[in-house]
Amino acid sequence: MSGFDVLTRGDVLDSALQARDYLVSCGVPGALAAKDPQLWGRRAVDHSRLGWLDLPFASRGLLNQVGGLVSEARYSGLDHIVLIGVGAESLAAQAVMEAHAPALAGAGGAADRPSGKLTVLDGGDTAALAFAMERLDRTLVVLASKAGVSLEGDAYRRIFAAAFRERGLSEREIAGRFLVITDHGSPLHDFARQCGYRIGLTDPYLPGHYGALSAYGLVPAVLAGADADRLLEEAASLVPSLSKDEDNPGLLLGAVIGGCAQQGPGGLARDKVLLREPGGPGALSAWISQLLAVGTGKRGRGVLAFEPPGGRGDFPDVHGVSINPRSAAQDESDTSVWAPLGAQFLLWEYATAVAGWLLGVNPFEAGSTVVQEAEDDAATLLRTVAGGSLTAERPVYVEDDIEVHADFPWPPGAELQTVLGGLVASVPSDGYLAVMTYLSGDFSGRYLAPSLARASGRPVAYGPGPGYPHATGPVHKDGPGNGAFLIITGDPAPGDALAAHPVPGRPYSLAQLQTARALGELRALRARRLPVIRLHLRNPVDGAGRLIEAVRAVAGARRP
Numbered sequence: 282m283s284g285f286d287v288l289t290r291g292d293v294l295d296s297a298l299q300a301r302d303y304l305v306s307c308g309v310p311g312a313l314a315a316k317d318p319q320l321w322g323r324r325a326v327d328h329s330r331l332g333w334l335d336l337p338f339a340s341r342g343l344l345n346q347v348g349g350l351v352s353e354a355r356y357s358g359l360d361h362i363v364l365i366g367v368g369a370e371s372l373a374a375q376a377v378m379e380a381h382a383p384a385l386a387g388a389g390g391a392a393d394r395p396s397g398k399l400t401v402l403d404g405g406d407t408a409a410l411a412f413a414m415e416r417l418d419r420t421l422v423v424l425a426s427k428a429g430v431s432l433e434g435d436a437y438r439r440i441f442a443a444a445f446r447e448r449g450l451s452e453r454e455i456a457g458r459f460l461v462i463t464d465h466g467s468p469l470h471d472f473a474r475q476c477g478y479r480i481g482l483t484d485p486y487l488p489g490h491y492g493a494l495s496a497y498g499l500v501p502a503v504l505a506g507a508d509a510d511r512l513l514e515e516a517a518s519l520v521p522s523l524s525k526d527e528d529n530p531g532l533l534l535g536a537v538i539g540g541c542a543q544q545g546p547g548g549l550a551r552d553k554v555l556l557r558e559p560g561g562p563g564a565l566s567a568w569i570s571q572l573l574a575v576g577t578g579k580r581g582r583g584v585l586a587f588e589p590p591g592g593r594g595d596f597p598d599v600h601g602v603s604i605n606p607r608s609a610a611q612d613e614s615d616t617s618v619w620a621p622l623g624a625q626f627l628l629w630e631y632a633t634a635v636a637g638w639l640l641g642v643n644p645f646e647a648g649s650t651v652v653q654e655a656e657d658d659a660a661t662l663l664r665t666v667a668g669g670s671l672t673a674e675r676p677v678y679v680e681d682d683i684e685v686h687a688d689f690p691w692p693p694g695a696e697l698q699t700v701l702g703g704l705v706a707s708v709p710s711d712g713y714l715a716v717m718t719y720l721s722g723d724f725s726g727r728y729l730a731p732s733l734a735r736a737s738g739r740p741v742a743y744g745p746g747p748g749y750p751h752a753t754g755p756v757h758k759d760g761p762g763n764g765a766f767l768i769i770t771g772d773p774a775p776g777d778a779l780a781a782h783p784v785p786g787r788p789y790s791l792a793q794l795q796t797a798r799a800l801g802e803l804r805a806l807r808a809r810r811l812p813v814i815r816l817h818l819r820n821p822v823d824g825a826g827r828l829i830e831a832v833r834a835v836a837g838a839r840r841p
Contacts, residue, residue, distance in 0.1 A: 300540030515623025535635025583760030
């Protein structure tokens with residue numbers, strides 16, 4: 282796919298055209314093209330925060346620098362890349378690899394197209410870690426973070442360093458197996474220098490959620506064998522249209538997203554987006570979700586993106602968007618977006634900036650510390666874990682080894698179905714339900730989403746922790762405040778030795794780290810008085826099955 286287009290239909294088209302005309306009358310396209318910081322007020326943003334507009338061209342120099350590292354890695358037999366990062370730092374690289382997977386598979390190991398692979402570790406399922414450990418002799422570890430070393434980054438770095446040490450590598454050789462991508466002058470920058478790691482530095486003024494075409498998105502993918510030159514060419518082909526008032530797909534998409542999210546006649550705001558990809562939800566949809574959440578989730582406003590099957594149903598406040606649908610005639614979404622991946626990155630970044638302007642929020646500012654406070658709380662819990670349990674909180678109810686943790690007591694004889702029924706009943710009429718899973722197995726919130734959507738009559742978002750709440754936290758906590766939350770934790774699955782094994786040099790295991798992350802998120806949601814319950818599966822395998830049955834029963838009982 283070489284071209285790009287945005288097609289919108291029905292009443293969404295009317296909102297989009299009105300918003301686009303308003304944007305043009307206010308000179309927004311020209312101001313963005315000139316990187317005018319006064320679009321968001323005199324002191325709201327400086328010129329450097331708009332540097333993402335130059336990345337399709339500026340990042341070509343980055344690729345030249347990475348070329349030597351790629352050759353060195355291949356010469357040393359390192360063709361498996363482990364990327365440690367939570368949120369925006371890993372999602373863009375995943376999307377690149379997914380888009381380039383067919384080309385890599387077709388390369389057949391040819392000398393001019395090394396068939397590297399990328400494994401992402403974001404603190405979720407330990408199966409990815411086990412996969413990486415089986416390829417340790419071929420592995421180069423990339424640690425990506427704009428700030429300091431996250432809890433997951435610290436744990437995984439220690440695990441890999443210890444594993445390399447057990448293989449007989451010297452400290453110098455171990456340092457050569459790590460590459461750190463971070464901002465110039467960040468705490469991680471200083472740490473990496475002390476460890477002797479290779480370092481790739483990025484612009485500290487570039488917003489993290491706008492870094493898809495920077496080192497964060499490109500370097501891990503290039504090391505794994507992706508064609509980043511083509512990616513940048515795709516993005517560069519879009520740039521000339523972004524300065525236009527007409528035939529500007531970024532302006533139209535931003536007008537669609539922002540115009541629909543504004544309160545319309547009758548007080549209805551279509552501030553929820555259902556993203557559809559032809560092959561099902563992928564990393565691109567997850568990247569778009571975090572971009573919209575971080576860019577617009579501020580000051581009681583925000584756009585929350587969903588993925589099937591949680592968005593099924595005719596919800597009047599949900600705006601359906603299809604990404605590269607195979608057929609415009611058969612696409613039932615309100616809006617369709619066609620573009621190759623490089624252009625998709627830039628298109629959605631531009632659209633988010635425009636939508637933020639329409640909503641009256643600065644899409645580049647850091648906002649509150651909603652994400653960091655949950656991690657800080659988890660770190661505090663982990664410092665005390667050596668003395669016993671992570672929390673003294675007792676479940677208010679236990680059924681078939683499923684613990685229910687809530688702020689309020691349940692009446693005697695209540696069943697799990699009653700608990701879940703109470704949660705879905707707490708979802709506001711204009712709200713949503715979010716399922717966050719902190720488990721080491723393959724159980725996902727997508728198994729619960731269809732039934733929960735039927736039971737609540739509202740859309741359901743879902744994702745694994747800590748990656749999903751890290752990526753979308755701002756819209757949950759600083760946005761409209763109309764979400765209800767189900768957090769699922771569990772003991773390590775039988776036979777999952779990696780989850781239960783202590784992190785080297787730390788008094789906790791990966792499983793305890795995951796639970797601490799869940800508790801930190803739980804406390805952050807409770808502090809905002811949002812409805813939330815936590816279910817802990819003492820037996821995660823059997824418990825997952827029982828939970829699915831209970832949710833289906835709730836949906837059946839509430840069906841009209």
